[in-house]
Amino acid sequence: MRDSEIMFEVIEVTLRGVGYAVFSITFLFGIWLLYMINRKLNILDYYRTVKKKPYLYLVSDIILQSIFTGILISIVLVFIGVPLYYNEMLLFIMPISLMLSMYRVRFICITYSLALLSIFALIFNGQQVFGLITPNVELHIPSVLIMVGLIHFIEGLFVFFDGDKRAIPIISKKEDKIIMGHIIHKMWILPLSIIVLQVGATASAGIQMPTWWPIIEYTGYGENVFFSLLPLIGFMSYSTIVYGETPKERSKFSGLLLMSFGIVTILIGRFAVDNILIEIIGVLFMLLLHELIHLMERNRENNKKPIYEQPSKGVRIMQVLEGGYAEHLGMKKGSIIEKVDDVVVENIFHYVKLIGNRKEKSRVTIINMLGETKEYEIHDGKHLEHMGIRVVPDKPLFLYPYDKFSYIGLFDFIKKID
Numbered sequence: 324m325r326d327s328e329i330m331f332e333v334i335e336v337t338l339r340g341v342g343y344a345v346f347s348i349t350f351l352f353g354i355w356l357l358y359m360i361n362r363k364l365n366i367l368d369y370y371r372t373v374k375k376k377p378y379l380y381l382v383s384d385i386i387l388q389s390i391f392t393g394i395l396i397s398i399v400l401v402f403i404g405v406p407l408y409y410n411e412m413l414l415f416i417m418p419i420s421l422m423l424s425m426y427r428v429r430f431i432c433i434t435y436s437l438a439l440l441s442i443f444a445l446i447f448n449g450q451q452v453f454g455l456i457t458p459n460v461e462l463h464i465p466s467v468l469i470m471v472g473l474i475h476f477i478e479g480l481f482v483f484f485d486g487d488k489r490a491i492p493i494i495s496k497k498e499d500k501i502i503m504g505h506i507i508h509k510m511w512i513l514p515l516s517i518i519v520l521q522v523g524a525t526a527s528a529g530i531q532m533p534t535w536w537p538i539i540e541y542t543g544y545g546e547n548v549f550f551s552l553l554p555l556i557g558f559m560s561y562s563t564i565v566y567g568e569t570p571k572e573r574s575k576f577s578g579l580l581l582m583s584f585g586i587v588t589i590l591i592g593r594f595a596v597d598n599i600l601i602e603i604i605g606v607l608f609m610l611l612l613h614e615l616i617h618l619m620e621r622n623r624e625n626n627k628k629p630i631y632e633q634p635s636k637g638v639r640i641m642q643v644l645e646g647g648y649a650e651h652l653g654m655k656k657g658s659i660i661e662k663v664d665d666v667v668v669e670n671i672f673h674y675v676k677l678i679g680n681r682k683e684k685s686r687v688t689i690i691n692m693l694g695e696t697k698e699y700e701i702h703d704g705k706h707l708e709h710m711g712i713r714v715v716p717d718k719p720l721f722l723y724p725y726d727k728f729s730y731i732g733l734f735d736f737i738k739k740i741d
Contacts, residue, residue, distance in 0.1 A: 332530055334402075336552060337397050337401045337516050338394065338516075340553070344514035344515060344555065344556055349556040353512035357386070357512060358379075358382050360508075364491060367493065367723070368491045368492075369721045370641065385512075386512075389513055389559075392477055393513040393516075395477065396474060396477065396515060399473060400517060401552070404518070404536045404537020405466045405517075406466055406550055407466050407467065407470075407517060408461040408463050408519065410462060412443070412458070413440075419435075419436035419440070420432070420433060428562060429560055432558055433471070433558055434475065435610070437467050437470070438609045438610035439610075440460065440467075442610075443460040444460040444461060444462040445602070446460075464592075464606060465592045468589070468595060469592035470517070472586065472589035473589060474559055474585070475582075475584050476581070476586060477559075477585075478559050478561060479578045479579065480578065480582065481509065481561075481578075482561050482574050482577050482578040483577075486509065486561070486575075486577065490505040490570035492504075492641065492642070493723040494716065494722055494723060497725050500629075501632070501633040501715060501717065502632045502633065503566075503715050504564060504631065504723075506562075506563075506564050507561070509560065510558060510561075511558070513556065513557050513558070515555045515557060516554055517555050518537075518550050518552060519550070519553045566631070566725075567623070568627060569657075573620070576620075577616070580616050580619065587608070588605070588608065588612075591605040633715050637667070637690070638668055638670070638674045639714060643656050644711040644712065647709075647712065648701075648709070648711050649711045652699045652701075654699070654712065655692065657691075657692045658689045658691045659689065659690045662686075662687070663685065663687055663688075664686055671714055671716065684700065685700075685701045687701060
C-alpha cells in the first residue's frame, strides 16, 4: 500500500476517534459549561444596543469551531507522529482543568492540566517514599510540549483574526472617572483523537505505517510496541479585559504572543527528546510563560490610559448603530461630541437638551480618537435627535468592577444568576 493511501486510512481512523470524543459524556458536559458561561456573559452584555444574537446561536457556533479545531489538531498530531505514553493519568486532564478553573477561569485551558501532569511525570515514577509506592506517571513530555504548542498556535490564530468579535462593552470606574472597556472571552472545547504508545501485542493487524513515521523517535521499549488512538477532551481558553486600547488592538497583540508561545513550545518539544534538562525547561516554560502572557497583558493595560474615558466636557460616543445617520456621516465609536451649533456640550444632560432644540440645519463638532476635530452638517432636525448613537452615561445603571474579570472562577459563571 502506498504512503498516501496509508495516510488517508489513518485520517479516516482519526476522524472516527474525534467522533467518539464528540459523542462522549465529557464533551456533552463541556457543552453545558459553554452554555452556562455564555448565558452569564449575555447578562453582562448590558450596554449593547445592536441586536444581540441568542447565546444558543453563539454556543452552536463555538461547538462547530471546536470540532473543526479538534479535527485539525488531531490530524496534524497523527500525521507527524506525536504520541503520548498510554497512562490512566490522561483521564485526569479534564478533572484537573475543572478544579483549577474554580480558582481562575483561565486555568481551564488544557495547558495547565498537561503542565501539572508533566511535573508529576518528572517527579513520580513508581519509587518508594516513606514506605509508600508513588504512582508511575508516564507521559512523553516532548510530545506534550508539541501538542500544547500546536494548540496555542491555533488559539493565537483565532484570537488574532477573530478575538475582537463579540467583545462585550462594559462601564467601570477608575480613579473616580467613568470609563468604558470591553470583556474579551473565548473558549473552545476540543474533541481530540491523540496517539498513545503502548507496550505489548496488538489484538488486530492494524495499519502498517510508513517508514518515515513517526517523526519523533522513541527509545527504551524495543520492538514490542504499537500505537493506538485515544479520544480526549480538553479546553482552549482566552479571556481578558481591556480599557487602554481597542479590542482589535488587544486581540492582535495577544494573538501574536500566543502564536509565538506555540512555536517556541513546539521547538522545545522537538529538542527535548532524550534530554531531561530540556524536558524540565520545557515544562516550566509551558506553565510559566502562559502566566507571563497574562502578566504582560495586565502590565500593558496598567501603563495605558483608558481610551474611552468620560471627558470633562462633551460626551463620548459609545456605539454607532449600523444603518444610522451617524454611520452615514462617518462618525466613529470613541469620538467626543464637543459642540452642537458652536455651543460647548457640558455633559450628557446638556447634550440631550441641545439636540431637543433641533433646527432645520445644525452643525455638530466632533473630536475623533486621533484628536482631530471634524464638523458635520445635519440638514434635517430629526436626524440630530435620532443620529443612531449611544453615548457613555454619566450615571450608569450597571457599573462593572474595574478589572474584576481577571479574578473570577468558573463557579462565578455557573452559579445562579441574580
